[in-house]
Amino acid sequence: MPTTRRDAxxxxxxxxxxxxxxxxxxxxxxARRSAAAPARFVYANNSPYDNLDPHTVFDTAxxxxxxxLYDGLYRWVDxxxxxxxxxxxxxxxxxxxxxxTFTLRQGAKFHDGAPVTAEDVVYSIERILALKKGPASLxxxxxxPGSTKALDARTVQFNLARPSAIFLVTVPxxxxxxxxxxxxxxxxxxxxxxxxxxxEAGSGSYVLRRYDPAVGWNARRFKEHFAGWGERPFDEVEFxxxxxxxxxVLGLQRGDYQGVDGYLPYDQIQRLRPVKEVQIIxxxxxxxxxxxxxxxxxxxxxxxxxxxxxYAFDYEGFIRDIMKGSVSRNPGPNPNPIWGTxxxxxxxxxxxxxxxxxxxxxxxxxxxxxxxxxAGFSESEQAAALFQNTLRQIGVEAQVEVSPWSVxxxxxxxARTQADLVPLWKxxxxxxxxxxxxxxxxxxxxxxxxxxxxSDPEIDAKLDRALVSNxxxxxxxxxxxxxQIASDRALGIFIYNTKWYGPYAADVGGIRFSPVSNxxxxxxxxxxx
Amino acid sequence: MIWLDIxxxxxxxxxxxxxxxxxxxxxxxRVVPIDPARLAAGDNASPEQVEAVRHSLGFDxxxxxxxxxxxxxxxxxxxxxxxxxxxxxxEDLSGRLPATLELTFVAVILAALLxxxxxxxxxxxRNSWVDHLLRIVTVSGLAVASFWFAMQxxxxxxxxxxxxxLSGRIDGFPPEEVTGLMIPDALIEGDPEIIDSAIRHIxxxxxxxxxxxxxTVVRFTRNGVIGALSSPxxxxxxxxxxxxxxxxxxxxxxxxxxxTVTQLGLIFGILLAGAVVVETVFxxxxxxxxxxxxxxxxxxxxxxxxxxxxxVMFVIVNLLVDLLxxxxxxxxxx
Numbered sequence: 121m122p123t124t125r126r127d128a129x130x131x132x133x134x135x136x137x138x139x140x141x142x143x144x145x146x147x148x149x150x151a152r153r154s155a156a157a158p159a160r161f162v163y164a165n166n167s168p169y170d171n172l173d174p175h176t177v178f179d180t181a182x183x184x185x186x187x188x189l190y191d192g193l194y195r196w197v198d199x200x201x202x203x204x205x206x207x208x209x210x211x212x213x214x215x216x217x218x219x220x221t222f223t224l225r226q227g228a229k230f231h232d233g234a235p236v237t238a239e240d241v242v243y244s245i246e247r248i249l250a251l252k253k254g255p256a257s258l259x260x261x262x263x264x265p266g267s268t269k270a271l272d273a274r275t276v277q278f279n280l281a282r283p284s285a286i287f288l289v290t291v292p293x294x295x296x297x298x299x300x301x302x303x304x305x306x307x308x309x310x311x312x313x314x315x316x317x318x319x320e321a322g323s324g325s326y327v328l329r330r331y332d333p334a335v336g337w338n339a340r341r342f343k344e345h346f347a348g349w350g351e352r353p354f355d356e357v358e359f360x361x362x363x364x365x366x367x368x369v370l371g372l373q374r375g376d377y378q379g380v381d382g383y384l385p386y387d388q389i390q391r392l393r394p395v396k397e398v399q400i401i402x403x404x405x406x407x408x409x410x411x412x413x414x415x416x417x418x419x420x421x422x423x424x425x426x427x428x429x430x431y432a433f434d435y436e437g438f439i440r441d442i443m444k445g446s447v448s449r450n451p452g453p454n455p456n457p458i459w460g461t462x463x464x465x466x467x468x469x470x471x472x473x474x475x476x477x478x479x480x481x482x483x484x485x486x487x488x489x490x491x492x493x494x495a496g497f498s499e500s501e502q503a504a505a506l507f508q509n510t511l512r513q514i515g516v517e518a519q520v521e522v523s524p525w526s527v528x529x530x531x532x533x534x535a536r537t538q539a540d541l542v543p544l545w546k547x548x549x550x551x552x553x554x555x556x557x558x559x560x561x562x563x564x565x566x567x568x569x570x571x572x573x574x575s576d577p578e579i580d581a582k583l584d585r586a587l588v589s590n591x592x593x594x595x596x597x598x599x600x601x602x603x604q605i606a607s608d609r610a611l612g613i614f615i616y617n618t619k620w621y622g623p624y625a626a627d628v629g630g631i632r633f634s635p636v637s638n639x640x641x642x643x644x645x646x647x648x649x
Numbered sequence: 650m651i652w653l654d655i656x657x658x659x660x661x662x663x664x665x666x667x668x669x670x671x672x673x674x675x676x677x678x679r680v681v682p683i684d685p686a687r688l689a690a691g692d693n694a695s696p697e698q699v700e701a702v703r704h705s706l707g708f709d710x711x712x713x714x715x716x717x718x719x720x721x722x723x724x725x726x727x728x729x730x731x732x733x734x735x736x737x738x739x740e741d742l743s744g745r746l747p748a749t750l751e752l753t754f755v756a757v758i759l760a761a762l763l764x765x766x767x768x769x770x771x772x773x774x775r776n777s778w779v780d781h782l783l784r785i786v787t788v789s790g791l792a793v794a795s796f797w798f799a800m801q802x803x804x805x806x807x808x809x810x811x812x813x814x815l816s817g818r819i820d821g822f823p824p825e826e827v828t829g830l831m832i833p834d835a836l837i838e839g840d841p842e843i844i845d846s847a848i849r850h851i852x853x854x855x856x857x858x859x860x861x862x863x864x865t866v867v868r869f870t871r872n873g874v875i876g877a878l879s880s881p882x883x884x885x886x887x888x889x890x891x892x893x894x895x896x897x898x899x900x901x902x903x904x905x906x907x908x909t910v911t912q913l914g915l916i917f918g919i920l921l922a923g924a925v926v927v928e929t930v931f932x933x934x935x936x937x938x939x940x941x942x943x944x945x946x947x948x949x950x951x952x953x954x955x956x957x958x959x960x961v962m963f964v965i966v967n968l969l970v971d972l973l974x975x976x977x978x979x980x981x982x983x
Contacts, residue, residue, distance in 0.1 A: 168942050170734040252690075317735040333734050334745050334934030335817075360817075362932045363941065366800060367816045370808055376815055496945065526947040530687055 159647050161354040161628070163379040163640065164362040164371055170333045173316040174295040175247055178254035180547045181381065184359045184640035188339065190295035190322035193222050193241065194288075196636040199403050200457055201551045203289065206347075207236055207296055207323070217283030217590055220291075224274040228346040230298040230323045238270035243299035245278070247311050255293040257568045258550070262287060283588040285595060286558075289550040292636070297321045325643035326357055336360035345643075350630065352646040359640075372398055372623055379631075382622040382639050383407075385498055386446040389621045401622040404448070405548075406455035406635040408556060409499065411491075411507070411613035412542040412571035416535040419489070424481040426610035429541070430468040431475035432510050433613055442502050443616065450617035452603050453546075453557040457617075460553025460599035467607055467614060475514045488517040492531065492539035495522045503543040503615070535566075535573045542571070545618065548635035553599040558583055561606050572611045579605060655975055659968045670960040671723065674953050675716050685949050688732045728954035733946050738954035741939065747829030748818060749928070749935030753920040755855040760862035761913060767863075768870020768909070769902060775875055783867060790864030799857045799930040806853060813849050816932035820846045854931040858924050862916045869912045873905025880904065907978050914970030918963045 167181040193208035208222040228236040298321040305315040320328040326339035451467025493504035563575040586598040686703035728738035807815040824838040928937035943951035
């Protein structure tokens, strides 16, 4: 039978398809590559890595940049968190509590080989204070520009404007940059902000290799790091932005990623549990979900109205049905694992009768209230919807608006624009009750770190004392009293403390979760045998 | 001369079109519920610092003066600086353009390769079972949500079969950047593994974009073929005894393809402006993913830059489509 042109084409097409299917049927490229490639850890996160500057970026979701590329004088590790010496080997505090002197360890180097010196520490804190971004709000009150001194190459002295009981626990957030390198790339008075947004000048465990704001960043292990390394560390780490939750989850299952952000919706965690290539590391975190109340708004400034709201939220129903029991009830502003909460603090429970009784004592006429939920955070939106429903049962109308965090946070900078209620989380920036209840109620934090805009001389007096006392027992008692007042006056509606479910590849070991670094600090991570 | 005439006429419209777009974008950017000066100054800035930033960015000037400054900056290629990445918007957009361009190009080629032959088949067999079947398929292609389709493709080809990657543009490090387009750069580098990886990564997102586009192409080609078949010239060529294949592929298709080309051009423009959903699902670092991120972060400079970019793309693509139509059928152009 003669071969026609059509037959020849069919044969060619068939051969091409066969060849193609043969090629496609081989193992995925990632798997094929992994045999020969160095140990690589890819972390998929939903937050964009659009800025690498450790003095600008401060949110816990992007902790990876700060803690893998940079070092601080001290470092938070493990859970419950403990602060360990890092670039500093020790410190002393003067009797008046205003002078902190740190001795730097010998042998610590930046990635370009330059030694880490006291001058670098001075430059780093001055840069933080000058930029007034990221962690600056922790220091603006107590560390004045020009007050920090390098006594010698290994000794740096912080001279505080006033004693601060929380200064030491915020020291890990002063990440040290290579001052010579940063100065070299500065233009005028910009402190090299544009340059450091896309480069790095650190001494951290990993050295930046490539950065693409559209993708993420990739870094190689800094073998000369002063802390040394375990037996099977990852030679290469990569942090990628993957916005779509489903893609992150599937990528972890498939082996494309070795780690995914630990605050996935719980249904995704349940989906990952049976996958044998995946492990879920569970830890009770320090991240309190609450309704922030704008206590300056009309009606919201009435304690009876706030209490009525606090009694009108269905805490158990929310935790049981929406959160599927994955979190624990947290009745006060401080997370359950930390000190500073009076023993037996009950907070509020869902009781519409009590809510109505409180409402009856409200002097001003009832008005519709606004709830500004966070777009893209299902728990925030669901809490708002649930609350809207139960509030209606006591005759309070609530309008729910859903906005991106940037919009919500910008509104929260001004009491006149902040919504009446904002369902959100308060994360761990430093491990002290002041991070939660102190910043919630202290007048000094209004307009910066306060959610409530509350101001009361009695609370301020207690807080002022708690912030200067060096006596832990005294501080504990003061924070317990402040917490009790915050609860009695319903200065927030406190719902649950988050549980961290860290999804990692099953062959990854050595993850040391801390609520500060959120499981993104990879210096102890290693491949299992 | 026809081309030049079209070019001049269209270019005359470009300036007022873009000015109108600029005005709309500018006004919209000023009614969003955030304070750009506050965003730019940072979370911890004092009111005085916010005001200083407001002054330095010109936000304290009258709106017409701000608009004039904005137009002048844009004319000089300055779209402003992203409030979050701290980089010029033009740099951000141009950095993401190759990814979107490559994805769009492959998707449109796929759509044309699938859609044109199927459209011709439908047109030639009007109201037959083939036509009905393909109509169901094409309507489904238009109706199906792209994020759903994308996830189904991921489940099947990445998770079940393991044939194709789940997301991203390439495994590991990309090749040395020459064009910014992954496949050409991989070809230039000549590493078969990188070429293989680049091609594998683009298949699923391109297919997701190509399906609804192909459905549109089928519909327009079908209608064009039906119209052409009833034209006197085709009746004449058929009566003259030309082979059917020649009549269909040489004469009918040429008449029918004009509307299809217009559609392909529009599809190209739409996709070039950012395939928002597909780029997000497949973690494709293009313009669409950038737009999503900018909106989520209220990076209003970036949003303005992106919107303007979209408008410019449409203007350019429309111009090219007009020129292409004139090339295919000069009578249409006249």
